Amino acid sequence: RFQLTAVVPENWLAISNMPVKSETKIDQGKEVRFGTTPPMASYLNVFVAGELDSIETQSGGVQIRVITTKGKAEWGRYALESSAKILQYYNDYFGVPYPLPKLDQIAVPGGFGGAMENWGGITYFESVLLFDPEKSSDNTKHDIFAVIAHEMAHMWFGDLVTMAWWDNLWLNEGFASWMGTKCTAHFNPQWEVWLRKNVPRDPARRVGIAKEQAMEGDARSTTHSVQQPIVTEAEASSAFDDITYKKGQSFIRMLESFLGEDVFRDGIRRYIAAHKYSNSTTADLWNALAEASGKPVGEIAASWTEQPGFPVVKVKRGDNGNISLSQERFTINFKNAPPLRWKIPLTYSVAGQAPTSLLMTNKTAELKNIPADRALKLNINGTGNYRVEYDGSSWNLLLKLLANLSVEDRINLLSDAWALVQANRAALSLYLGLVEKLPSSTELAEREQVINVFDFINRLLIGHPEREKFQGYARSLLRPSFDALGWDPKAGESANAGNLRASLIAALGDLNDPEIVSGCRERFQKYLANPKSLPPDLRRPMFAVVARYADETTWNKLHELGLKTTSIEEKQNYYDALAGAIDPKLAKKTLPIALTAELPTSRALFLVSKVARQSEHPDIAWVFAAANMKALLAKADALAANSYAPSLFTFFSESARANELKAYAKANLPASSAREVVKAVDEVEFRSEFKQRLTPQLIAWIDNRPSLQ
Known part of the structure; x- marks a missing residue:
């Protein structure tokens, strides 16, 4: 007390x-x-x-x-209004009033970045609590609700019941991430929050669905178990990563789906009641859930929380109506990974039949009496924390059924296909073939999955002579969705339609779509004359496109607007846009702003990272950062200080840069940065290898597209 x-x-x-x-x-x-x-x-x-x-x-x-x-x-x-609703929801869910x-x-x-x-x-x-109705976007409204829901979940999970030690940090953060997302989905189903892209905590990872971000990192040699030993302060700081937050969240969601919502909530209520005003461990939570469900929760959970990684389930059809399933560890850029086994709560459906479930406890399992002409889909709605590798005939049946699947299942197939390509388990043609067969739609989450992959490829190909060819191909697949939406919001359209319009403008602008670039410039001039002419949802992407291809006069105007505005969100939009200017002279002009007081301390620090990623000049950003590292790190907390220099290398795709980072780290970085250095080196080496493997497949695929001849 x-x-x-x-x-x-x-x-x-x-x-x-x-x-x-x-x-x-x-x-x-x-x-x-x-x-x-x-x-x-x-x-x-x-x-x-x-x-x-x-x-x-x-x-x-x-x-x-x-x-x-x-x-x-x-x-x-x-x-304020959101907090009142969330408090009532949690009072009911936890069974213990605030x-x-x-x-x-x-x-x-x-300088405070985030929430506590x-x-x-x-x-x-301020940017994740304050909403200006005249200047803030719908995305900001979502971010505010989601962060509040996460932090308020901690009032029970973390505050009323507190982890016994930092090795149980995931109990705090993984649970709050899951509970906050569940609460946000309850009040705002139209946001499709389980499918919504978000920014990774780990700078080496990429924007995407939370579960996918966790799996991307968890497939690497640099991963760790959700529950991990913590001895030093540096280890505690580095534990605040996507594995702790997002793998923790994803596993809890999978476990809730396996046990059932009502049974799971009963177990949580037992846990809270038994441990309020005291400390607890992961085992205490499993015991409460086991009592509520009558199932061996601790045995199931151990393989997901006490060992690193996750499985891929391989599907092979036989001639007798049986389908054999086998599991093995899924890895990317990780040779000689120790083999592991999981207890997998599988869900699956056969076309025309009701979904069913199976707890896969051994290396292999078998599904019987599956008609040879019926598609089999594992991992219903993508709630499971595993990949699925189908054999050729199974993929072909799924492709025929693609338009009839839920958007969640289509995104799950796209995500698995792309991961298989990265892991060298499938050719790029598998992923692109899926994309080309997607039904024509303006589904936000589905299109953003494709946008995120195309963005990665586009940046991987910086400086490559065939990059322009890829950009034309990518534009041909994304433009139909934009053309269906149009430039201007329509009466009665959903918030997701507005968010997709914004995502497509940004993506097509990055892909150098001439109509998008000229349209953004035209609307920016109208905005300068009348700011109300541009809806808040479109300001961020349009500023970004205008700044990307800006001359110095336009850059100066955007900078002037950023200096003058009192809006938290607008200021961030202007400065983020400046960081994306592809003219090297303007990239060099943007970087020194990080050393000034123009931006809040934590935001100024990461302006350099934004230049490294968005301007296509990570080399210029690194030269500046190396020369000014002491001043930049003075703006950083312990976690950011350890990862800052290594993170700037994760935008390179040349293997020589990995050796450069090792040499820099040996000469300049403390031992507490070692884990972040290893992760960054792994990312650079993966990007270099993947670029060499991907490019010939990509060009061959595009050259064979009749519509692009």
Whole structure:
């Protein structure tokens, strides 16, 4: 228990975990005494003070406030309304009401990046809490709700029940990621949150669905188990990665699907009730779920949380109506990986039949009496944390059925096919053949899967003479979706349609589509005359396209707009756009901004990373970073400091750069960076090998497309 006191100027608002118990005027200002907390971990204590504004509401007898710097309180209205709904949902789900008398959502300006689940006083970077209805996009609304839902889940999972040690960090973060996504999906099903792309925590990984980001890293030699030994502070810091958050989340979702929602919730309620106001371990959670379900949850979970990696299930059809299944470890760029086995909660369906499930506990299993002309789909809706490698006849049957599958199943097939290509288990023609047979649609998540892959290929081919040929091919596949949507929002269209329009503008702009580039320039000029002419959802992608092909006059105008705006989101949009200018002179002009006070500290630090990725000049970005590393790292926390220099190499595709990083690390980086260096070296080596393997297959495929002759 903690009983805290703060001394602050008289006109300041002081905030801690509990409500103010008393205020006493003193010579230095005032002494603010807060109520005594329940038993809790010391890392959850919070103090915030300043000249602040607030708005508030009540939910279930709990005071909820959004607290901001002066003049920004009304931008917290959406967060306030969302917090009240989320609190009621969690009170019901967990079966234990929120135990504190108040909950403050605090928007922190400056260098704080992200959010922290301090009990009763959650702190957020302003951009993930404040929403300006006139200038913020629908994506921002989603991000705010999702981050709040994640942090509020911690009020139970992390705060009321706290991990016994950092080796159980995934209990906090994996569960909060799953619970926050489940809550967001409950209130906003139209957002398709399980399929929504998000930014990876690990700079070596790529944008995509959370589960796919985790699997991408988990297939490498640099992965680790979800539950891992933690001894040093550096190990604790590096544990805040996509494996902890997103593999943890994905496994919990798979386990919930296997046990059933009601049984799973009963187990969670048992766990919370048994361990509230105390510490727990992963084993405690498995025991509670086993009691609720009557199933050996601990045995199933051990293979997913206590060992690294994940399986691929291979499907082979026989002549007698039987299908043999076999599992092995799935790896990318990982020779001689130790063989492992999993207890896999398989789901599958045969065309025309109801879905069914199977717990695959051995290396092999068999499905019987499957008609030879019926397609078999494993991993229904992609909820399982495994890949599927079908044999040729099984792929052919699925291709015929593709238009009739759910969008979740189509995305799962696309993701598996692309992963198989990366792992050298399939030719590129498998993935591109799937893409070309997709039904014509404007499904956001499905198109974004293709956009993300094409973006990776486009950047992998920087400097390659055949890059322009690929860009033309990619445009031919993406343009029909954009043409169906058009430039301008239509009355009554879904938010997802607007988000896809924005994604397609950005993607086609990167692919040098002349109509998209000229259209963005034209609309930017109209925006300069009348900012309301450009909907908030389209500002970020259009600024990016305009800046990408900008001359110095246009760059200067965007910079001027970034300096002048008071909108948090607009400022970030302008500076992100500047980082994408492909003119080398403008890339060099953008980089020094990172050393100024123009951006919040944490955002300024990663401006260099954005130049490395978006401008197509990672070499220019690295030369600048190496020359200014001390000043840049002064803006970083411990986690960012360890990964910063290595992360800048992950945009290179030449194997020589891996050796350059090793030499730089040996001479300049502390031992605490070693893990990040190994991950970055692995990524550079993979990109180099994959580029050599991919390019001839890609060009041969494009050359054989009749429509492109």
